[in-house]
Amino acid sequence: MIRSARILALALLAPGAALAQPLDSEPRIAVMSAFEPEWTTLLDLMEEPQDHVVNGVRFVTGELGGRPVVLFLTGVSMVNAAMNTQLVIDRFNIEGVVFSGIAGGVDPALAIGDVVVASEWSQYLESVFARETDGDFALPPWMEPSGIASFGMIHPQPVGVTRDGAEGVEQKVWFPADPDWLRIAEQIAANTTLEDCGAEGACLSDPPQIVVGGKGVSGQAFVDNAEFREWVHATFEAQVLDMESAAVAHVAYTNDVPFIAFRSLSDLAGGGEGANEMGTFMGLAAGNSAAVVTAFLEALPD
Template identity: 30%
Template sequence: MTAFFAAEPEEAAALREALGAEEALQAPVPLHRGRGVLVAETGVGKVAAAMAVAHVLTRFAPEASFFLGVAGALDPSLKALDLLLAEQAVQWDVDLTPFGRLPGETALGVRFFPSDPALLARVEEAAGRLGLPHRLGVVATGDRFLADPKEAQGLRERFGAQAVEMEGAAALMVAFRFRHPMALVRAVTDGAGEGAALDFQAFLREASRRLGLLARALVY
């Protein structure tokens, strides 16, 4: 069984429709099952994502997982609806620097949590087959919607990140602790600067539709 995670209701609905996941299951988050797949709507933020991923991995033990959703671009070369395939993700708002840690470095001693390379290769192949513009990169995750151009530039410089969102690094951290293969994929909806909230809403539906197509190509 393959598990798919998404934070926003629109994202999760697109995944359920594309994957035929219609059977609602009892769970602490909206969770639906289809033929060989699970789709979980985690809710927004790092804690919500971590809780949902831990629940699904513990209860269902899927063979592999994908966390799909939208993000704001930090790299100006990324255009709306481009896919960023996250080789790794960092929690940009974790700060243990008074204890000698680097910015974003967790108490585990890990700063960047990786996507599974084999799963990421599957995503890259599927995106190419569908003709969806995509590239590999780094995602920065934090518990705040970023809408300040100076902050966005600072994240790009500090972490080498191409996109910013609110769940991915937390989900990959759980997968890392569970030794579970997971890949993180983001579709760009905004530029993480002024007007980010408006751009986010404008592109959310189409980005979710494309992620649904990608999810279907990954399993069927």
């Protein structure tokens, strides 16, 4: 009876154990984007690409910028980004994670085409949507205020985080980029040329720049609202807003893996004149982000 129980237990564990087997033992940098237009340039530059498919996600191993990498799409949204970042960490030998993609600019000092390499990321929609009472939106009486200014009913809150070696649940608002990697990004910024005209013929009015440092925020919403953009900039002192980076930073932090995100501005999150600019400048912005990521990989020390 005991032996039969053990065999049954092993049989039940076997599928999970097989699923957790690494697909590739070579130490690699995980390079990710959210959706296909963001990764086309990087995929074209891959040397000796080899495909692996897990849970329907295509992971491409090879070399990029002279570095062993695994390139993949997270999918758009915080959930997809978190899920597939953990998946690549579990199934490959990952030395760090790099995000390349487009974003909305929320700092009035920045323009479309600029590449932002934020030093930390926050999740602005980790929030309480408060009820309205007498014309005001207030937290439930049993809840402590976070100290972060609200936007109407939206009251941002820290997120609880657990990780190996920590005692209990850590409440965090900001997730850092790797400081050593930020220094490398600063070193390459002066020597990396960004494009100011896209393949479709749309050109920028000012030469784009690379900004290393500052803050970024992410959430489950595509933002195209001038008032909300102003609140994000004022409240979080943010330069850039997207839908994935903070989730990837969160997963990297819990796994103690270096992280950095390169985000090129395809639009101004509602701050521009006329219609949203993403459809016009998405290709240009994605190419500029890919150029900086490639230069970053080339500059990483052995």
